[in-house]
Amino acid sequence: MAINLNDPAVQLRELRLKTLTGYNGDAQDLLKRSKEGNIDNHERSFTQYGSCSADQVMNLLLQLQDAVVVEHGPAGCSGDIPFRNANFRLGNKLLGLKVHNVKYINTNLDEKDTIYGGSAKLEKAVREAFRRFKPKAIFVTTTCTSAIIGDDVGSICDELEDELKIPVVATVCEGFRTNIWATGFDAANHSILRKIVKPPRKKQPDLINVISFTHRYHYESIFEQIGLRPNYIVPFSSIEQLEHISEAAATVQYCETLGSYLAAGLEEYYGVPEVKAPAPFGIAASDNYLREIGRMFDKEKEVEKVIKSENEKIAPKLEELRKELTGKTAFIGAGGPLAYSIRSILKDLGMDVVGSCIWHHDQRFDNDDSRLDVLKFEVEQHGNFKVGVCNKQSFEVVNALNKFRPDIFISRHMATVWSAKLGIPSLLSLVEPSEMLYDGLIRYGELILDTITNPAFINNIAKHSKLPYTNWWLEQDTYSFLGGKCNG
Amino acid sequence: MSQIVDQIRHVCSLGGLQTALAISRTVPILHAGPGCGQKLWGAIGLDNGCQGSGYVGGHSVPCTNAGEKEVIFGGEEKLRTTIENAFKILDVDFFVVLTGCTSDIVGDDVGEIVREFQNEGKPIVYAETGGFKGTNFYGHELVIEAIIDQYLKPAKKKEKGLVNIWSVVPFQDPFWVETYKEISKLLNEIGLTPNIIFGPNNGIEALDRVTAAEFNLLLSPWVGLKNVKHLEEKFGTPYLHYPVLPIGPTETGKFLREIAVFAGVENEKVESVIRKHEDEYYYYIERSADVLLETRLLPRRFVTIADSIYTLAISKFLTNDLGLLPETQFIVDGVLDEYKDQIEKEFKNYTDGITADVVFSNDGGYVQDEIRKIKFRGRPLILGSAWEKVLAEEINGYQISIAMPVSDRLILNKTYAGYDGALRLVEDVYSLVLNDFQ
Numbered sequence: 001m002a003i004n005l006n007d008p009a010v011q012l013r014e015l016r017l018k019t020l021t022g023y024n025g026d027a028q029d030l031l032k033r034s035k036e037g038n039i040d041n042h043e044r045s046f047t048q049y050g051s052c053s054a055d056q057v058m059n060l061l062l063q064l065q066d067a068v069v070v071e072h073g074p075a076g077c078s079g080d081i082p083f084r085n086a087n088f089r090l091g092n093k094l095l096g097l098k099v100h101n102v103k104y105i106n107t108n109l110d111e112k113d114t115i116y117g118g119s120a121k122l123e124k125a126v127r128e129a130f131r132r133f134k135p136k137a138i139f140v141t142t143t144c145t146s147a148i149i150g151d152d153v154g155s156i157c158d159e160l161e162d163e164l165k166i167p168v169v170a171t172v173c174e175g176f177r178t179n180i181w182a183t184g185f186d187a188a189n190h191s192i193l194r195k196i197v198k199p200p201r202k203k204q205p206d207l208i209n210v211i212s213f214t215h216r217y218h219y220e221s222i223f224e225q226i227g228l229r230p231n232y233i234v235p236f237s238s239i240e241q242l243e244h245i246s247e248a249a250a251t252v253q254y255c256e257t258l259g260s261y262l263a264a265g266l267e268e269y270y271g272v273p274e275v276k277a278p279a280p281f282g283i284a285a286s287d288n289y290l291r292e293i294g295r296m297f298d299k300e301k302e303v304e305k306v307i308k309s310e311n312e313k314i315a316p317k318l319e320e321l322r323k324e325l326t327g328k329t330a331f332i333g334a335g336g337p338l339a340y341s342i343r344s345i346l347k348d349l350g351m352d353v354v355g356s357c358i359w360h361h362d363q364r365f366d367n368d369d370s371r372l373d374v375l376k377f378e379v380e381q382h383g384n385f386k387v388g389v390c391n392k393q394s395f396e397v398v399n400a401l402n403k404f405r406p407d408i409f410i411s412r413h414m415a416t417v418w419s420a421k422l423g424i425p426s427l428l429s430l431v432e433p434s435e436m437l438y439d440g441l442i443r444y445g446e447l448i449l450d451t452i453t454n455p456a457f458i459n460n461i462a463k464h465s466k467l468p469y470t471n472w473w474l475e476q477d478t479y480s481f482l483g484g485k486c487n488g
Numbered sequence: 489m490s491q492i493v494d495q496i497r498h499v500c501s502l503g504g505l506q507t508a509l510a511i512s513r514t515v516p517i518l519h520a521g522p523g524c525g526q527k528l529w530g531a532i533g534l535d536n537g538c539q540g541s542g543y544v545g546g547h548s549v550p551c552t553n554a555g556e557k558e559v560i561f562g563g564e565e566k567l568r569t570t571i572e573n574a575f576k577i578l579d580v581d582f583f584v585v586l587t588g589c590t591s592d593i594v595g596d597d598v599g600e601i602v603r604e605f606q607n608e609g610k611p612i613v614y615a616e617t618g619g620f621k622g623t624n625f626y627g628h629e630l631v632i633e634a635i636i637d638q639y640l641k642p643a644k645k646k647e648k649g650l651v652n653i654w655s656v657v658p659f660q661d662p663f664w665v666e667t668y669k670e671i672s673k674l675l676n677e678i679g680l681t682p683n684i685i686f687g688p689n690n691g692i693e694a695l696d697r698v699t700a701a702e703f704n705l706l707l708s709p710w711v712g713l714k715n716v717k718h719l720e721e722k723f724g725t726p727y728l729h730y731p732v733l734p735i736g737p738t739e740t741g742k743f744l745r746e747i748a749v750f751a752g753v754e755n756e757k758v759e760s761v762i763r764k765h766e767d768e769y770y771y772y773i774e775r776s777a778d779v780l781l782e783t784r785l786l787p788r789r790f791v792t793i794a795d796s797i798y799t800l801a802i803s804k805f806l807t808n809d810l811g812l813l814p815e816t817q818f819i820v821d822g823v824l825d826e827y828k829d830q831i832e833k834e835f836k837n838y839t840d841g842i843t844a845d846v847v848f849s850n851d852g853g854y855v856q857d858e859i860r861k862i863k864f865r866g867r868p869l870i871l872g873s874a875w876e877k878v879l880a881e882e883i884n885g886y887q888i889s890i891a892m893p894v895s896d897r898l899i900l901n902k903t904y905a906g907y908d909g910a911l912r913l914v915e916d917v918y919s920l921v922l923n924d925f926q
Binding site: 045046047048049050051052053054055073074075076077078079080081082083085086100101104105106107108109110111113114121124125128132143144145148149174175176177178179181392393394395415417418465466467468469470472473481 | 491492493494495496498499500501502503515518520521522523524525526527528529530531532534535536540541543544546547548549550551552553554555556558559569570573574576577578579580588589590593594619620621622623624850853874875878893895896
C-alpha cells in the first residue's frame with residue numbers, strides 16, 4: 001500500500017494493516033481468514049487500560065540525541081517521561097555514548113486553554129524548547145485534549161519552521177485516534193520520512209539500516225563477518241544520521257510492527273529495499289534471513305560460511321539446553337509478530353507453546369510481501385498453535401494463564417507480575433534484542449533455564465498474594481467479553 | 489496561564505487514581521483514553537520508588553479506553569457496561585470512577601450513571617478529574633471529596649481519642665506507606681487512636697470510621713486542607729492543621745506537644761514518649777558525631793526541589809537539627825496562589841533567625857537554571873528527584889532523590905518521618921557522600 005507523505009497525519013494502522021485487537025483461535029485459521037479477507041475486529045464490553053499512540057511516539061522520537069519533543073497537552077500526558085528518560089540514559093550507557101537527559105517540554109494545558117485554545121502556549125513552548133535545548137529538530141505531538149479543542153498544530157509548526165530554520169514537525173497521535181497503540185510507531189516514522197530523511201547524496205553499498213529499540217547484541221559479529229556496516233535507528237540516532245538513511249543499501253527489522261512503515265517508506269521513496277525475510281529469531285529464520293541478505297548483497301558464499309560456523313558454534317550448548325528444556329511448556333504474551341518469533345526460539349529449544357495472548361495482530365505489513373509474514377513462516381516451520389489476540393488486557397491474560405498453567409510465561413510490557421501471583425515463573429522479553437540470531441538463541445535458552453530453575457521467589461509470592469479477580473471470572477471463557485458477548 | 493513543564497515532577501488530576509488504589513481493596517475505574525492509566529501509574533508509581541501493581545493496580549485497572557467513537561457520540565453507555573462488568577470480574581470492596589480529559593470536555597454525564605449504581609446500594613463514587621483541571625495533588629483532594637460527599641455517613645457516636653490522619657499524597661510520595669504508619673505509631677504511643685485510610689489492610693473499614701473520629705489531623709502545608717474543612721462542615725469534626733511533616737526530634741517534639749494539647753493528652757505522657765525517642769535518636773547522632781563533624785565531608789549547604797510537604801519537612805530537619813544552611817528552596821507541586829504566603833512564612837522561621845528563599849515553579853528547567861546561578865560555598869547537597877542527577881554533576885553537588893520521580897531507588901518500608909525516619913535520612917545523605925569517593 002502506498003505511503004502518503006503529503007498528509008501530516010499518518011493513516012491509521014487499523015485501516016492500513018487491518019490490525020486485530022480481538023480474536024480467539026489458532027494460527028492456521030488466522031492466516032487462512034486473513035488471506036480471504038474475512039476477519040472483523042471485535043469490541044470488548046469490559047476493558048482495562050492499555051497504552052496509547054502518543055506514548056509509543058515517545059518510544060522513538062524522544063530517544064533521539066539532538067531533537068526535542070514538545071507535547072501539546074495537559075501535564076498528565078507527560079507521565080511516561082521519567083520512564084523514557086531512564087531508558088534513554090540506560091541505552092546511552094550500554095552503547096557507550098554520553099549519558100544525558102531527554103529533551104521534552106509539555107505545554108501543560110489547563111481549563112482555560114480548553115475554552116480559549118492553546119495555540120499561544122504552543123508557540124511559546126516551541127520557541128522556549130529551541131532556546132533551552134538548541135535542537136536540530138522539534139517534533140510537536142498532539143494529545144486527546146489538543147485534538148478535541150482543535151488547535152491547528154500543523155499550521156503553527158509550519159510557521160515556526162520558517163522562523164526557527166530547523167524542522168518543526170507536527171506529529172498527529174492523540175490517544176483516542178486509534179485503537180492500536182502501535183500506530184504511534186507509524187506516526188513517529190511518518191514524521192521522520194516526511195521531514196527529516198533527505199534524498200541520498202551517494203548510496204553506501206555496505207550500509208544496512210537496522211530498525212530496533214536498543215540495538216545492543218544486534219547483529220554485531222555477524223555483520224562484521226559478512227563485511228556489512230549496521231546503521232542502528234531510530235532510538236539513539238542523531239538527526240543527521242536519520243537524514244542519510246536513504247543512502248543505505250537495505251533495511252532490516254527487529255520487529256515488523258515497529259518498523260514496517262519506515263522500511264516501506266524508504267523502499268518506496270528512496271529505493272532502499274527492505275530485506276524480505278522474517279526477523280532472525282531461531283535457527284530457520286536466522287538461516288533464511290542471512291541467505292536473503294547474501295542474495296541481495298552478492299555475498300552468498302560468505303553468508304553460507306557464517307551460517308555453517310555459527311550453527312556449529314552453538315551446537316554443543318544447544319544440545320545441553322534441549323536436554324533440560326524439551327517438553328517444557330510456555331505461554332507467550334507479546335505483540336505480534338514478535339510473539340511468533342518468540343515461538344520459533346522456544347520450538348528450537350524443544351519447548352511447546354501451549355497458548356498465546358497476542359497484544360495485536362497485523363494482518364499485513366506496509367510492504368505487502370508474503371515473505372515478511374512471520375506467522376506464516378513460523379507455522380510452516382513448526383506447525384499450528386493456539387492464538388488469542390487480547391490487546392494487553394490483563395483479565396484475559398490471567399484467565400488464560402490460569403487455564404493453561406505453563407511451566408513459564410514469556411511476556412513483554414508489564415504482565416509478568418500476574419503470572420507470578422499464579423505461581424508461574426515468568427520472564428520479561430526485553431526490548432534489547434538479545435535473542436536474535438544464533439548466540440541469541442543460546443542466551444535466551446539460558447535465561448529461560450535460569451528462570452525456571454529457582455522458582456522460590458515466585459512460589460512465595462503466589463502463596464502470599466491473591467489475584468484481584470472473582471472466582472466467577474476465572475471460570476469463564478477467556479474471550480467472554482469480546483464481541484459484546486457477556487456471560488452471567 | 490500555567491507554566492510549560494520541562495522535567496515533570498507531578499502529573500494531572502487523573503493521577504488521583506493512585507489515591508483510590510492506596511485504599512486497600514479499592515479500585516478506580518477510568519473513563520478516559522487508553523494511555524492515561526499507564527502513563528500516570530508509571531510516573532507516580534512504577535518509576536517512582538518502584539511502586540508496582542499491587543493488588544488491583546497497574547493494568548488490572550478498568551478503563552473505557554475512550555476512542556474516536558466515544559469522543560464524537562459520547563461514552564456514557566461504554567462507561568455503564570464497563571462498571572457493570574467490573575462488579576462481576578473484580579474482587580474488591582470499593583469503586584471510584586474517575587474521568588479523563590476526553591469525557592470532561594465532551595461532557596459525558598458520569599454522575600448520572602454512577603448514581604444509578606449508588607441507588608442500588610453499590611459501594612461506588614465518582615469524581616471529575618479531567619487532566620487539564622490541575623495536578624494530581626488536586627486530584628488527590630478530589631477523590632477524598634467524592635468519598636466525603638457520596639459515601640461517608642454520620643457516625644452513631646464519636647470515639648474519644650480517634651483521630652484520622654491526612655498527610656502525604658500516596659504514590660506521589662514513594663515513602664507514603666511507612667510515613668503514615670510512623671505517624672500512627674507515635675500517636676498510639678501518646679495514647680491516641682489513629683485511623684489511617686491509606687495503606688495495606690485499612691480499606692473500607694477505615695473509611696467507615698472516619699466520621700466517628702474526635703478530630704482530623706492534617707499534616708501538610710496545603711494539600712488536604714479543603715478536605716478537613718469539608719469534614720468539619722459536613723460532620724462537625726474539628727481539625728488540627730499542622731503544616732510541617734515532622735522529621736527529626738525538633739519538629740517531632742513540637743508536633744507531639746501541640747497535638748497533645750489539642751487532644752487533651754497528659755503532659756507527662758507526651759514528655760516521656762519524647763524523652764524515650766530522643767534518647768535513642770541522640771545515642772546514634774552522638775556516636776556518629778565524630779565522623780559528621782571531623783571529616784568535614786558533610787555538605788554545609790543544601791537545596792531542596794520537591795513538593796511543599798517535603799521541602800518544608802526536610803529543610804527544617806537539616807537546618808534545625810543537623811545545623812546545615814538552607815539555600816533557595818524550590819516548591820514544584822503547583823501550589824495555589826491562596827496558600828503561597830503562609831507557606832513562605834514557614835521558611836522564615838528556622839532556628840537562630842535563619843531564613844530561606846522559596847521559589848514556586850513546576851518548570852524543572854527553570855528551577856535548574858536558577859540553581860546554576862547560586863554561588864555555593866563548598867559542594868552543595870541537592871535533595872530533589874532523579875532529574876537532578878545531571879545538574880548535580882554539572883555543579884559538583886551531591887544528589888539524592890527524595891521526590892517524584894524517584895526513578896533511581898527502590899523504596900519499600902522506608903520513611904523519613906519521625907525520629908527513626910530522620911536517622912534514615914542522615915544515613916542516606918552521609919552514605920551518599922562517602923560513596924562519592926570510595
